[in-house]
Amino acid sequence: MYKLPHILLLGFLFFCITSCSEDAITSDITSLEAKNIINLEYGTDSHQKYDIYLPKNRTKDTKVLILIHGGGWNKGDKSEMDAFKDFIREQLPEIAVVNMNYRLADVNTPPYPMQINDIDRVVNELRNRVQEFQISPEIGFIGASAGAHLSLLWSYAHDTKKQVKMVCSIVGPTNLLDESYVNTTDQELRELLDQFGSDPAVLEAVSPIYQVTSTSPATILFYGAQDPLIPNSQGIDLRDKLKELNVTHEFTLYPNGGHGWIGLDLLDTSIKLKAFIQNHL
Template sequence: MKANIFLVSILAIGGLLVSCLPQEGDPDTTAALPVKNLINLAYGTHPRQVVDLYLPANRHENTPTLILVHGGGWMEGDKSDMNPFRDFIRDHLPYLAVANLNYRLADAANSPYPMQLDDIQALVAHLNEHREEYRLGPRLGFIGVSAGGHLSLLWSYTRDTEGSVQLVCSVVGPTDLLDESYRTASDPSLRKMLDLFGEDEELLMAASPRQQVTSDAPPTLLFYGGQDPLVPNSQGMRLRDRLSELGVPHEFHFYPNEGHGWLGLNLVDSLIKLKSFVEKRLPEEE
């Protein structure tokens, strides 16, 4: 489940937004701590368990971290796919630390669940263990695209025992593996991805954000396209309805003529909404 064109285009759109989004002032050259980038930082022992960690200038003990989770149908993809999001955040939300991670990829012998959630868990544990060294606070946010959106939602809804996640954003992420449209899917490429989870209903339920969400879930931002060939409309809409039932703060943005990612004015609209949501839910100071 990829949205590469969507991601790459953020680089161009981000430049246009310089003139239409509120801008931060120039970096404070007297800041006690400069910008620091830690590339391919290991958070585990597997070669895929690495993260690019971008630490902002003048960070402090309450600086929040936004974790980026790439897509690729749970079996492909790389953290570099999320670099356009990384650049947009660093340009327009420069007070945030950004953690752009790789995780172990699934195959016929290795199910995405719970392996990939365990990798996110290991990253969060690493950040907590080194919080004083990195000068970061406990507050977290997630942005995931496609399969990364699914993983971001699921970890935030089921693994955040400390209440650290202040927001989670899914861009075209699957939400319910028990959805009839998925259970009966016949498209070979889609079937190959879904079959990674097997057929056990208890596991499929445990691996479905919509089935696991509770009233304690963090504020949730959802973006979906009405013509998406990989993620049926029911995926985003049924999670939206469940969030409403539970009273979880959320925004649902639906682009009826878009597919598994989009360009142009709708992308500008999405990025403006993303920036506003992050500023509200993950402010610089709290």
């Protein structure tokens, strides 16, 4: 739920050998040249901005991956997902990438439903601009930590038009009613969880494990067995629920991983994630 360690995010750059400039659109999008539009506003709040990276030779069938950053719901920035953005653009250059910011929680404003509403706004804007951008309305999500929680929750409970074809959770919370959370004595973790309040009905509504159904999109999960913030049960229980509901899924628990990982584990993540996107988006 904290910001995913830079060592994991920056590690994806190891697999990206080229980068693209971040120039705003200056010509007609019908040229079908690669275009990068930075800090598009989708609301009046300073955090309601997103970047979109449109590949060359795109068509109305070009799928879109939306990246959701972590930060405990109350901090973080889309720049923290740049390594994932670069990885996708290098390894899967036919896919459009959206990297979004969302409004951050504070003492007066809880994360839910505010942050889900922001994802709604971005998805609706993308759907309304499919002709302009020359993209498909079909989307996927990659989220890290708190961003993974939001990605799962929106995909399972708020995708009323069934646009999501796949969702990836990297160390995302899945069950805020987990006994490990309810009974935690860690003050900092308690403060993060308390942002959602204590009403069991609300905690259930914001827990992806209670929102997943047999029609939920293909889901890939990555967790670290030594993660101090995400109990092993968060990933394992969702895996078991997906299996019970016969939802297409993959699950990886790295024995030595924490709230992030490096080396061969990171390589394994990149290979599995690329294949999953290719197969399901």
